[in-house]
């Protein structure tokens with residue numbers, strides 16, 4: 627059996643929260659990540675029959691029955707993942723229609739998966755339906771996106787258009803735009819269901835006055851998605867109080883669509 631800490635997916639799952647912390651997106655225990663793994667990846671590093679503990683999930687997700695996830699722990703700090711991955715991360719397999727999580731590795735201090743596990747797992751179900759290559763759900767608290775939810779209209783079309791206008795690359799990186807949930811109590815199945823519904827039409831879901839969710843095919847790509855939206859929000863927060871003299875026009879957005887072979891969300895461009 628190979629050393630699990632050398633698995634490429636583990637190395638990425640240590641580097642990514644470290645990098646997110648360094649970006650200031652994950653103060654204290656803020657943020658959480660889940661990475662879907664294949665049994666074949668996992669079986670090189672541990673015996674899948676060796677269950678350490680079984681943890682109830684508190685929800686049903688039959689579509690995820692038998693699936694493996696590497697997940698950040700509840701109450702754990704992203705900045706500490708690199709120093710003690712076996713405490714701050716856990717590898718679980720969902721069973722019994724997704725109502726139980728079998729712990730195969732990690733959470734060594736007796737801990738468990740993030741409080742946002744429902745939002746993560748329900749979002750995986752939603753994204754896998756529209757994109758079978760989806761592997762990652764990532765949540766964090768980037769300051770400018772959060773700030774924007776205090777001063778900008780939360781209408782999804784308006785919010786998306788503003789972000790697209792802030793950097794030329796935005797419409798290319800997130801042509802589906804950004805969906806937005808109003809403030810809701812976090813850590814609940816309700817916000818999980820609402821997030822998953824929003825994930826059906828976009829890979830980015832803003833939680834107003836809280837943070838953002840991103841989904842993607844790997845950790846690097848999902849990080850880059852949030853990074854791009856956060857950069858756009860940063861520019862917005864730098865200019866929102868100033869007269870807007872120039873912008874990226876809808877005609878220019880259409881040129882970007884053609885040049886990069888993407889299509890902005892239906893009805894979002896004039």
Ligand code: 2HA
Nearest residue numbers: 655656657658742812
């Ligand atoms: O895990 O970010 O939304 C801490 C959070 C909760």
Ligand code: ZN
Nearest residue numbers: 656657766837
């Ligand atoms: Zn949060």
